[in-house]
Amino acid sequence: MDDSGLGAAGVQLLTPQGERVEHPDFPLALANDEYRGLLRDMTLVRRLDVEATALQRQGELGLWASCLGQEAAQVGSAHAMAASDYAFPTYREHGVAWVRGVPPLEMLAMLRGVTNGGWDPNRYRCAPSTIVIGNQVLHGVGYAMGIQLDGSLDAAIAYFGDGATAQGDVNEAFVFAAVFNAPVVFLCQNNQWAISQPTNRQTRTPLFERAAGFGFPGVRVDGNDVLAVVAVTRYAIQRARAGEGPTLIEAYTYRMAAHTTSDDPTRYREAAELDAWRQRDPIERLRIHLTSQGIVDDDFLEGLEREANDLGEFIRAGVRAMPDPKPGAMFDHVYAERHPDIDAQRDELDAYLASFVEEGVR
Amino acid sequence: MDDSGLGAAGVQLLTPQGERVEHPDFPLALANDEYRGLLRDMTLVRRLDVEATALQRQGELGLWASCLGQEAAQVGSAHAMAASDYAFPTYREHGVAWVRGVPPLEMLAMLRGVTNGGWDPNRYRCAPSTIVIGNQVLHGVGYAMGIQLDGSLDAAIAYFGDGATAQGDVNEAFVFAAVFNAPVVFLCQNNQWAISQPTNRQTRTPLFERAAGFGFPGVRVDGNDVLAVVAVTRYAIQRARAGEGPTLIEAYTYRMAAHTTSDDPTRYREAAELDAWRQRDPIERLRIHLTSQGIVDDDFLEGLEREANDLGEFIRAGVRAMPDPKPGAMFDHVYAERHPDIDAQRDELDAYLASFVEEGVR
Amino acid sequence: MRSAMNSMPILRASSRKASADMTGIDGNDPQQMTMAQALNLGLRRALERDSKTVLFGEDIGRLGGVFRVTDGLQKDFGEHRVIDAPLAESGIVGAAVGLAMRGYRPVLEMQFDGFVYPAFDQIVSQVAKLRRRTEGAIGMPITIRIPYGGGIGAVEHHSESPEAYFAHTPGLRVLSPSDPQAAFVTIQQAIASDDPVIYLEPKRRYWDKGSVDVCVDPLDLAVTPDPWRARILRAGSDVTVVCYGPMVRTCLEASRANSEVSIEVIDLQSLSPVDYDTIEASVERTARLVVVHEASRNAGLGAEIAARISERCFTVLEAPVMRVTGYDVPYPPNRLEELFLPDLDRVLDGVDRVMSY
Amino acid sequence: MRSAMNSMPILRASSRKASADMTGIDGNDPQQMTMAQALNLGLRRALERDSKTVLFGEDIGRLGGVFRVTDGLQKDFGEHRVIDAPLAESGIVGAAVGLAMRGYRPVLEMQFDGFVYPAFDQIVSQVAKLRRRTEGAIGMPITIRIPYGGGIGAVEHHSESPEAYFAHTPGLRVLSPSDPQAAFVTIQQAIASDDPVIYLEPKRRYWDKGSVDVCVDPLDLAVTPDPWRARILRAGSDVTVVCYGPMVRTCLEASRANSEVSIEVIDLQSLSPVDYDTIEASVERTARLVVVHEASRNAGLGAEIAARISERCFTVLEAPVMRVTGYDVPYPPNRLEELFLPDLDRVLDGVDRVMSY
Numbered sequence A, B: 001m002d003d004s005g006l007g008a009a010g011v012q013l014l015t016p017q018g019e020r021v022e023h024p025d026f027p028l029a030l031a032n033d034e035y036r037g038l039l040r041d042m043t044l045v046r047r048l049d050v051e052a053t054a055l056q057r058q059g060e061l062g063l064w065a066s067c068l069g070q071e072a073a074q075v076g077s078a079h080a081m082a083a084s085d086y087a088f089p090t091y092r093e094h095g096v097a098w099v100r101g102v103p104p105l106e107m108l109a110m111l112r113g114v115t116n117g118g119w120d121p122n123r124y125r126c127a128p129s130t131i132v133i134g135n136q137v138l139h140g141v142g143y144a145m146g147i148q149l150d151g152s153l154d155a156a157i158a159y160f161g162d163g164a165t166a167q168g169d170v171n172e173a174f175v176f177a178a179v180f181n182a183p184v185v186f187l188c189q190n191n192q193w194a195i196s197q198p199t200n201r202q203t204r205t206p207l208f209e210r211a212a213g214f215g216f217p218g219v220r221v222d223g224n225d226v227l228a229v230v231a232v233t234r235y236a237i238q239r240a241r242a243g244e245g246p247t248l249i250e251a252y253t254y255r256m257a258a259h260t261t262s263d264d265p266t267r268y269r270e271a272a273e274l275d276a277w278r279q280r281d282p283i284e285r286l287r288i289h290l291t292s293q294g295i296v297d298d299d300f301l302e303g304l305e306r307e308a309n310d311l312g313e314f315i316r317a318g319v320r321a322m323p324d325p326k327p328g329a330m331f332d333h334v335y336a337e338r339h340p341d342i343d344a345q346r347d348e349l350d351a352y353l354a355s356f357v358e359e360g361v362r
Numbered sequence C, D: 001m002r003s004a005m006n007s008m009p010i011l012r013a014s015s016r017k018a019s020a021d022m023t024g025i026d027g028n029d030p031q032q033m034t035m036a037q038a039l040n041l042g043l044r045r046a047l048e049r050d051s052k053t054v055l056f057g058e059d060i061g062r063l064g065g066v067f068r069v070t071d072g073l074q075k076d077f078g079e080h081r082v083i084d085a086p087l088a089e090s091g092i093v094g095a096a097v098g099l100a101m102r103g104y105r106p107v108l109e110m111q112f113d114g115f116v117y118p119a120f121d122q123i124v125s126q127v128a129k130l131r132r133r134t135e136g137a138i139g140m141p142i143t144i145r146i147p148y149g150g151g152i153g154a155v156e157h158h159s160e161s162p163e164a165y166f167a168h169t170p171g172l173r174v175l176s177p178s179d180p181q182a183a184f185v186t187i188q189q190a191i192a193s194d195d196p197v198i199y200l201e202p203k204r205r206y207w208d209k210g211s212v213d214v215c216v217d218p219l220d221l222a223v224t225p226d227p228w229r230a231r232i233l234r235a236g237s238d239v240t241v242v243c244y245g246p247m248v249r250t251c252l253e254a255s256r257a258n259s260e261v262s263i264e265v266i267d268l269q270s271l272s273p274v275d276y277d278t279i280e281a282s283v284e285r286t287a288r289l290v291v292v293h294e295a296s297r298n299a300g301l302g303a304e305i306a307a308r309i310s311e312r313c314f315t316v317l318e319a320p321v322m323r324v325t326g327y328d329v330p331y332p333p334n335r336l337e338e339l340f341l342p343d344l345d346r347v348l349d350g351v352d353r354v355m356s357y
């Protein structure tokens, strides 16, 4: 039926056509509010993504890495987390940051170029975007080791892409997690591409199969099926809490947009592929299902549309109003403690800038 | 029967008691000369190892990393190679270097401290010892990619330990080999220890199982059974030549000596473990078998003993006579082409040393 | 340079045509082209010259690299010469070591400066040391291309200047071109070198155009400048400004903007080894030296130049060597990068400081 | 120093006894002990002081590390405080980042200098940058212990001096003790620091004995020297010799061996930041400076010191700053290491050169 390549192993609870199907290992029953919450979050994340892409085109953002098409994988997995769990995202997990409660403008600040971070990670229990491929996966494992040392029931969830699976760091993360039985969920979004490289340049077997050889289970899930993603991530988090160690989830999905706004995917992939994946849209699929079940109605959808419009407006205005950092900001927080070179160079920059003010130039 | 932990998956053709058993997937029939060659090489490698250990104690070598107990894994796998194949050893593969034809004094030169290499790798098609754990495994894969680009039928064989399987480089090597279908054999000697760490600090599943998740077969072999090692390595090399890509071999063995002569294993492991593994000695096992089959007799064994004694004497005399490198040698071959800093510093050292000669001091 | 080198570049008709398409080359006259195009053409020539030269890196094939420096090369030379790598830099460099042992001459691309660090171990422990370790038996004729430096408004890890790490590593050479002609020539020289070369491409100058003599044979040092020598790009008598890569244009502009001080501008080109003879000869005349680079100051390349020239020109210097550099902070978010990067004003400020010392 | 620090070290009776066993401590008088023992005791104190301090590294548990610096600590503090790591340095440092995010204070051991490079990416891209990236929200109170330097007759990769790589990386601090007392004090200060500290242990001095005041509270800067300040270990008037780590003993011996020249010996202790005020004040008096380190010269830490002091003491210096260092070659096989490493004679040769300039 589903020719996406998901395969028989891929857990699916909602077909691309929006039909609810059962899976023996992954039952799921949500309250209606939870269903609506998923639809709402995915819809708003998509709007955020669209707005950010537009703002980049207008020169208001330096860059944007779109999560278009991956909303279910991100929103679904983040919904499975408790507030006290901790997420370790890449640069593309806007849907995760959103569900963690990171305010949209804080998400956009890095891409605006006013900071290399944007939010207080501990406040939202969501680490900063990590750009160096694979690095954050080890952070997630180390964090999970800390959870374990604390004797806590929290879990960590580390996000990464199909491309990242080739990196040493990600595989070392598998080793450490297995050896220490760390309460971590590895959430790999296989969006079929690492910039211009298809997944078969990174692996010759389905990625979820990687886990077994490291000694923990791997599960493939339809990453465009938010219900399946919730169910499978819950299972993995449950394992973590129960002291059963790590789980690898391969969320099989598709990067609908360019790699980033700097990228031109027409150079390396066919439009037909994109068209096929459009038929598997994660939001549309849930909307059909919830409508058919009467869980959402036109009122709800219109309200959601208004909310999305408001969000768009808020983002547009907020990004444009975002102030540039003060020149001296680059010297702040390089060190926790006093540092003579930092102090001297801060003074050097101040004096240099002051010389223009005196001359009235800059 | 075999309580080594080898397990049912472990290929064995010769029991610890020296009984020949058959394995459906790995038939083996060698000419009598080949059998004798295996016994001879293992015996001489052990003698080399014992002499080197003694020379280190006498201060003639800076360090020695013994291969005691691993002779079958090393000699057997190297015997499966053709002359035109290329080996990528760690610092412990004296048995491999031996079979590749590296002269014993060239093997010992690095440990004597007169060079960081010791032999011409291309002459013996055996790369220099690699000390940084895991690095050489990628070299083996790259070399194999070159074989492939050449359209040649050669194979590369990369050696590493159980500890090395935790390193990013080794896992990246698995990724690259799988993606490029490179003609490489990964030969992991699981000698149960990485210095003081047992294998369960590096993995929680048997190491040969790691391969499947990367998309190529993994085989565990009794690493103290030289016949099984020959058979399994032949199979893996055959796969490489046939364009079937990489294979991981886990040679299950034991490090009978300390990690190196600097190490004190009594701090971290039980004598009983060592005793148990002594019952599985790789040389004794083959000797019993070949004697029982009439393939070797007392004459042969006495001749071999004489040969080993001669080798020992040759090594002792040769190591003691090994000249120190010339002072300027450290500037040789840093670059292929002229380099002003090298030239200047070579002159600087020469002038400095000459100043002592003038003063008659040094 | 490699000793036994095909002196006649073997140009296939098809690829010559392809070159023309890419660069707009028409005949053999000097051509206007960007640095990215000049590098592309240099890589093409290298691929033509030696069938053992292979390109290996992330997204270098169909995409032509994120900066299009390898544009069209996979199409023309095939997937076995221009090889898309899995996403793992240690793997790329480690595999290149093996390729070099098999007789290949790998030219690697690190996608950005900030992504070379996963390969640092292979570079420092293997690439830099294998020739010495094997007493010359194994060469490492590997070129590692790295787009480096800031000024393009990028996110973190895309604007680093890692040259000091490599300059401090014996066994490596480090080159950085500053204009299209130098790029065209030195990329070919780097690839032909039997030593490993870290080839740092000043990414914000990729789009700068310049005239390139495409007929020059870069491997014939009788007609082509030695890549390991610095170049005096502007003669001057009051102060010497030493720079390289992205800062060369900045320093040239600065030298022209100040009509009161006669500024000599030296483009190092080779960052390891540095051609101190040329700098010393210049400072013997000017008695003043400013060193400019984007990288952080502390233990940066400017320190070495200051130390050496302070020693070699001790009695001549009228003022201490001044360094105009990035600050000792992680590269800032891009809204602040103009303040981090030395610009014309900061270079002139440095000049003022040595002149008024 | 960390602001909210338990002022009273919590000493468990059992562990105090264990300390005594290991170090032969008897009472509170200054004790003779080796640097390895002093570090061991310092680590013990740190583990006692703060339950969030954890040790993580290869073979540090039962084995006590290949140099026995962590000897007995796993036994006394348990496997959850002294954790044996899988054999992967990037993994160790990457996991430590996560542990730090969870509120831990990881103290890592790299088994040898040559094995830190696989972790270079995590150190440079994450450990050094995370505090700045998150504008102070996330700290990286990580100490990375690295036995470094040569002189022990080891095989390749076991004698490297990587300090310049780290000094050139903003966001890191670099410390190196030169004697048991400094080791005892600064290892605790490094661990207590909220900044990441690369802690370079001069491995060939591990067995040197010295007197250690075990009662000193290293976190009370009213009574303990500031770890970031250099120490004048021998006063002199003719020439200043700056050194650190393993070279301190060498330079002290040299200063005593030459009775004609009055040599002031400064132990940097902190390699990043360097305490230039102390060096400057000394050179203002001596007018001559020799910098000594084992690491290769080119773009080494000596270059930065030469550059800064050449600038700060321009009018005072009677001779150029001389550097006595390792050569710009890969660390040689051990039969040549004596020639590579600065020794008493080479230090005095450097002194002669500045004196006779």
Ligand SMILES: Cc1ncc(C[n+]2csc(CCOP(=O)(O)OP(=O)(O)O)c2C)c(N)n1
Residues within 6 Å of the ligand: A092, A131, A132, A133, A160, A161, A162, A163, A164, A165, A191, A193, A194, A195, A255, A259, C058, C087, C089, C111, C115, C118
């Ligand atoms: C270590 C490193 N190498 C290269 C890059 C450049 N780069 C950025 S994203 C990317 C592809 C990542 O692919 P994947 O892991 O599948 O994640 P996706 O972008 O598809 O979400 C690359 C190569 C990087 N950021 N880090």
Ligand SMILES: Cc1ncc(C[n+]2csc(CCOP(=O)(O)OP(=O)(O)O)c2C)c(N)n1
Residues within 6 Å of the ligand: B092, B131, B132, B133, B160, B161, B162, B163, B164, B165, B191, B193, B194, B195, B255, B259, D058, D087, D089, D111, D115, D118
């Ligand atoms: C990158 C790196 N880290 C640490 C070391 C120090 N070291 C040398 S051998 C060794 C253990 C290796 O264990 P294993 O891979 O099982 O090989 P074995 O020594 O048992 O043959 C370690 C940790 C090293 N050489 N390289």
Ligand SMILES: [Mg+2]
Residues within 6 Å of the ligand: A161, A162, A163, A189, A190, A191, A192, A193, A194, A195
């Ligand atoms: Mg992807």
Ligand SMILES: [Mg+2]
Residues within 6 Å of the ligand: B161, B162, B163, B189, B190, B191, B192, B193, B194, B195
């Ligand atoms: Mg082992």
